[in-house]
Amino acid sequence: MAELAALEDPKMREVNERHGDDHGVNLTSLRAVAKRLKTQHELAVRLWETDDTAAKLVALLICRPRAFSRDELDAMLRAARTPKVHDWLVNYVVKKSPHREALRLAWLADPDPVVRSAGWTLTIDRVAKDAAGLDLPGLLDVIEATMKDAPDRLQWELNHCLAQIGISHADLRARAIDIGERLEVLKDYPTPPNCTSPFAPTWIAEIVRRQTGA
Known part of the structure; x- marks a missing residue:
């Protein structure tokens, strides 16, 4: 100390x-x-x-x-x-x-938005690495319904999950981009030069471009 x-x-x-x-x-x-x-x-x-x-x-x-x-x-x-x-x-x-999966499920249902944000952080990890068993369309439903008015920390994780679904799952990419474009969350977030904007449609497009070399 x-x-x-x-x-x-x-x-x-x-x-x-x-x-x-x-x-x-x-x-x-x-x-x-x-x-x-x-x-x-x-x-x-x-x-x-x-x-x-x-x-x-x-x-x-x-x-x-x-x-x-x-x-x-x-x-x-x-x-x-x-x-x-x-x-x-x-x-x-x-x-x-x-205990990470049990905690993920418990925290996603918690009334405290800070605790709930941790559940979404763990969900992002599942979306990117091991999405088997996840209801991805259902996650998009929740994001679409709650992200716009969510408190800052929870909103950030919901937005990250939206982007990760769009990046990692091509079949849901168009819907993820559409949700981002309609909700406009973090659209005007100040982004330093040479950094990717956290605005989900921009984020998705840039990472997919890097991955595909397009």
Whole structure:
């Protein structure tokens, strides 16, 4: 904890706080600390129990994802209210857990939109890698009905899922593009040069172009 406190940079904290993250530790430096510590699950649990975001991020890098029970992961997600902790927990820990599918289904039905967004993050992974058994037209129905007015974090994941369906499943591509064009979610999102817009029709077209070389 003392080492992480020494890495704190007030300017970086100011930048991070604009995005909802309450820490000022450079992520490269934070990853270096975790790399030196290697896997230490008991220490990870103790760091997670602190009220310090940088410590929680280190915990997520040094834990054993498969050691957490379903209930523990559910409780951790509900306690992960800063975007970076939320993202790392889902992507670095839950995705490696044997409970990921059960949690995906439970979180998709949760009334809390932040928790629900995690269910959609896991669904995006299924759409891209293992869509067998998924009701893709049904997912498009939900996206079409709810994305326009969804809270920011949930809206972002719904939009990502829309784009991923269009990218990964050619038979549903036209419908995905149509939904994106009609809802216009993130159409005017500021996108740096040489980056792909998150507006789903543009995103789908660009990735498919790269994949096909067209």
